[in-house]
Amino acid sequence: MHRSEITVDLGALRRNVRTLLRAADGAELWAVVKANGYGHGMVDAAGAALGAGASGLCVATIPEGLALRNEFRVERILVLGPASSSREVAHARDAVLELAIADEEVPDGVRVHLKLETGMNRYGLSELPAPPADVVGLMTHLATADTDPDFARAQLERFDAMTRAHSHLTRHAANSAATLRLPESHLDLVRCGVAIYGLSPFNADPVEDGLEPVLSWQSFLAQVKQLQSGQSTGYGRRFVAETPTWIGIVPVGYGDGFRRDLTGTEVRVGGESCEVVGTISMDSFAVRLDRELPVGTPVVLLGHGVLAESHARVADTINYELTCGVESGPLRARRTVIDA
Numbered sequence: 001m002h003r004s005e006i007t008v009d010l011g012a013l014r015r016n017v018r019t020l021l022r023a024a025d026g027a028e029l030w031a032v033v034k035a036n037g038y039g040h041g042m043v044d045a046a047g048a049a050l051g052a053g054a055s056g057l058c059v060a061t062i063p064e065g066l067a068l069r070n071e072f073r074v075e076r077i078l079v080l081g082p083a084s085s086s087r088e089v090a091h092a093r094d095a096v097l098e099l100a101i102a103d104e105e106v107p108d109g110v111r112v113h114l115k116l117e118t119g120m121n122r123y124g125l126s127e128l129p130a131p132p133a134d135v136v137g138l139m140t141h142l143a144t145a146d147t148d149p150d151f152a153r154a155q156l157e158r159f160d161a162m163t164r165a166h167s168h169l170t171r172h173a174a175n176s177a178a179t180l181r182l183p184e185s186h187l188d189l190v191r192c193g194v195a196i197y198g199l200s201p202f203n204a205d206p207v208e209d210g211l212e213p214v215l216s217w218q219s220f221l222a223q224v225k226q227l228q229s230g231q232s233t234g235y236g237r238r239f240v241a242e243t244p245t246w247i248g249i250v251p252v253g254y255g256d257g258f259r260r261d262l263t264g265t266e267v268r269v270g271g272e273s274c275e276v277v278g279t280i281s282m283d284s285f286a287v288r289l290d291r292e293l294p295v296g297t298p299v300v301l302l303g304h305g306v307l308a309e310s311h312a313r314v315a316d317t318i319n320y321e322l323t324c325g326v327e328s329g330p331l332r333a334r335r336t337v338i339d340a
């Protein structure tokens with residue numbers, strides 16, 4: 001038996017893409033599938049998003065773009081991050097990838113999107129040069145679409161002032177949060193990542209934006225035991241029973257992406273919420289049970305009402321980082337793709 005099972009629901013992903021297309025109100029949607037589709041599987045996510053109406057794909061690196069190109073021969077693929085060598089650029093040219101360019105040197109023979117600095121102060125050109133021949137797009141990235149719409153609007157105004165004269169080029173700025181909440185950001189296309197996976201860009205309940213989580217992750221109780229008062233479980237004795245306490249051991253740990261800072265979060269054991277107690281090990285963690293339960297009882301770590309957003313609050317991070325960290329390789333888990 002596998003220690004845990006990861007299920008990716010491409011039906012949910014398609015419904016999320018359609019929800020975002022409705023929000024985008026006429027703009028194209030390009031699906032962001034970098035970092036192995038935020039942990040969901042890059043190729044599966046890309047195929048489902050295209051099937052639901054996405055008109056292009058975005059990744060962070062040229063190697064990611066080349067891997068996608070093997071599967072998708074004609075679709076437009078934009079690499080958002082910088083190339084790491086001229087050899088990579090040559091590969092990108094051969095594979096007809098499009099590149100986001102954030103410095104003065106624009107490579108020949110590659111379709112490029114010039115990335116403009118408007119407030120993120122990460123990658124970006126602070127002035128728009130006369131767009132060279134191979135430029136097809138002008139883009140910027142918003143720093144605060146999820147938290148500070150006023151700053152995001154100021155960035156959009158700066159972007160508009162810099163690019164207004166070039167409305168024949170494809171102009172784009174919106175991520176998921178902006179697609180959902182800032183209609184003035186939609187322009188010609190929106191670049192949606194987190195929301196296509198049914199994760200809230202606001203770290204709220206995704207249902208508030210009509211989104212459905214795509215990933216679920218399930219394991220089981222591998223052992224059930226009663227701690228006597230004064231006995232502890234796990235490294236460092238961080239959980240000590242004050243009264244006789246039933247605990248279950250789940251065979252998943254930080255080596256699988258169930259992070260060490262998730263102590264205190266809730267998972268569902270046989271349908272009931274249970275607290276994760278003690279230090280999370282590499283390959284297992286403990287839950288507090290309110291009674292003895294049979295070994296083999298299912299434990300839901302994500303999905304079916306267990307939200308990545310709730311785990312993220314406990315771990316003081318964002319849902320993005322949690323799903324990116326789920327280790328779905330065959331040595332640790334079984335991964336199933338469904339279409340529900």
Ligand SMILES: *Cc1c(COP(=O)(O)O)cnc(C)c1O
Nearest residue numbers: 032080141175176191192193194
């Ligand atoms: C990752 C990324 C996105 C997608 O952002 P989400 O918040 O996941 O929708 C969009 N644009 C750029 C430039 C990115 O790097």
